[in-house]
Amino acid sequence: MSPDAYLACHHCDLLQRRPSLPPNGVAVCARCGAFLCRDRRNSLDRTLALAVSGIIFFIIANSYPFLSLNIEGQTQETRLTSGIFVFFQEGMPWMGILVLVTGIVFPLLELLGLIYVLLPLKVGRISWKTAAVFRLIRSLQPWGMTEVFLLGILVSIVKLASMATIIPGIALYAFLVLIFMVAATTASLNPELIWERLNPEN
Amino acid sequence: MGTAEPRKLNTIDLRVPTTAARAGVVACHHCGLLSRFRVGPRLLCPRCGGALHLRKPNSEARTWALVIAAILFYIPANVYPVTHTTYLGSTQSDTILSGVYYFITTGSWYIALIIFVASIVVPALKIVALVFLLVSVRRHSTWRPEERTRLYHITEVIGRWSMVDVYVVTVMVALLRLGALANIDAGVGIVFFGAVVVTTMFAANSFDPRLIWDAMEISA
Ligand SMILES: [Zn+2]
Ligand SMILES: [Zn+2]
Numbered sequence: 001m002s003p004d005a006y007l008a009c010h011h012c013d014l015l016q017r018r019p020s021l022p023p024n025g026v027a028v029c030a031r032c033g034a035f036l037c038r039d040r041r042n043s044l045d046r047t048l049a050l051a052v053s054g055i056i057f058f059i060i061a062n063s064y065p066f067l068s069l070n071i072e073g074q075t076q077e078t079r080l081t082s083g084i085f086v087f088f089q090e091g092m093p094w095m096g097i098l099v100l101v102t103g104i105v106f107p108l109l110e111l112l113g114l115i116y117v118l119l120p121l122k123v124g125r126i127s128w129k130t131a132a133v134f135r136l137i138r139s140l141q142p143w144g145m146t147e148v149f150l151l152g153i154l155v156s157i158v159k160l161a162s163m164a165t166i167i168p169g170i171a172l173y174a175f176l177v178l179i180f181m182v183a184a185t186t187a188s189l190n191p192e193l194i195w196e197r198l199n200p201e202n
Numbered sequence: 203m204g205t206a207e208p209r210k211l212n213t214i215d216l217r218v219p220t221t222a223a224r225a226g227v228v229a230c231h232h233c234g235l236l237s238r239f240r241v242g243p244r245l246l247c248p249r250c251g252g253a254l255h256l257r258k259p260n261s262e263a264r265t266w267a268l269v270i271a272a273i274l275f276y277i278p279a280n281v282y283p284v285t286h287t288t289y290l291g292s293t294q295s296d297t298i299l300s301g302v303y304y305f306i307t308t309g310s311w312y313i314a315l316i317i318f319v320a321s322i323v324v325p326a327l328k329i330v331a332l333v334f335l336l337v338s339v340r341r342h343s344t345w346r347p348e349e350r351t352r353l354y355h356i357t358e359v360i361g362r363w364s365m366v367d368v369y370v371v372t373v374m375v376a377l378l379r380l381g382a383l384a385n386i387d388a389g390v391g392i393v394f395f396g397a398v399v400v401t402t403m404f405a406a407n408s409f410d411p412r413l414i415w416d417a418m419e420i421s422a
Binding site for chain 1: 223251305355363365366367368372378387396412
C-alpha cells in the first residue's frame, strides 16, 4: 500500500518523483504549476463520518417543507423537488432532469458511493466493483452542484421578498447543513489513499 | 480490449525532465496510475479499469463541436424570456438581462452582479477562452504555456456557477403558483441557457491541456 513512486502531471504530463510532503502539505507541478498531490493521512474515517451525516441531512431535506410563500393571505408550500415537477408539467422535461440530476441525484450518489467504498475498507475489505464505483463517483463530482443550488435559492428569496413573505422550512436548514457536509466530504477525501489500497499488486 | 501492465518505474531516469508520453508511459486520467503504453487494442487501467489514452481522444474536434454548440445556444438563451411573471393580473416576460436590470432598479445590485457574472459573463468568457486555447494549440503556439494552463484550469472550475440562474427559475416556478394573483412560468430561454452551461462544461472537460505543452516539446 505504499504510494506510487512517480506521478505524471494531469495538466502537462511531466513525469516527476512523488515529493515527500509535510503534514497537510500540497505539491504543485515543477513545470506548469498545477496541483500535483497533497498529504492527508487518515482522512478516510473522517470522510466516512461526514458522508454518513450527509445522508441523514439529505433525508431531512427531502422529507420536510422547504420554503413557503405567503401573499395576500394565500400560502404556497414547496418541497426541495417541487420545481422539478413543475418543469415536467410545463413540458420542459430536460430542465427537470438537469436540476434533478445536478441538485439531488449526483450529490446523493457521491455520498452513497463513498460509504459503499469506505465502510468495507474500514474493516480491511474491498467491496464488489469498488474501483469502478469510485471511478464513477469521481467523474460525477463536477456535476453535483448543491452549493450552486443554494446560491440560486438565496437569490430567489431576495427576488421574491419584495412581493411576498417567504417562510423558510426545516428542509432549507437541513439543506444548508447538507451542503456543508458535501463540501467537507469532498475536501476531506484524498482519493489517492483509496487508489493506493486498490493497487493491483495487493 | 486489453489490460495494460503496471509499469515498474524505478528505472526511469529523471535527470532530464520528460513527459509520461515520451517515456512510453500513460497516466490514468481517473486514478493517476502510470502504466506502460503500447499501440494496439484499447488499454484499460489495471487499477481502476478506466480507459487509458496518452491524450484525450479527438480532443480538439470534440471541443470545437461543443464550443460551437454552446455559441449557438448562447444566442436564444439571451434573446428568449426565461420567466413569465403574472402579478395581480398583469403579465411580464423577462430575459436574463432584463432580470439583471430588475435587480439594479430594485436596489439589489449585488444580486444583479451575481446573476450578470454567472449567467452572461462566465459563459461568454468560457467560450472565448476555449476558442483561444483551441486556436493556440492548433498553431503549436509556445506563448506563455503556464498562463494558458491556468486559464484552462479556471475555465474548468468556474463553469458550474453558471447554473445558478437555472436554480433561481426552479425555485421561483415552484413558489409562485397562485394563478392570477401571482404566478411564474419558465420561459424557453432557460432551456437554451441550461444547454449553454452543459455544453460549455462538456467542452472544458474534453479539452486536453497537455496539448498546450506538447507544442513546447516540438519546438524544444
Ligand atoms: Zn504540470
Ligand atoms: Zn486508473
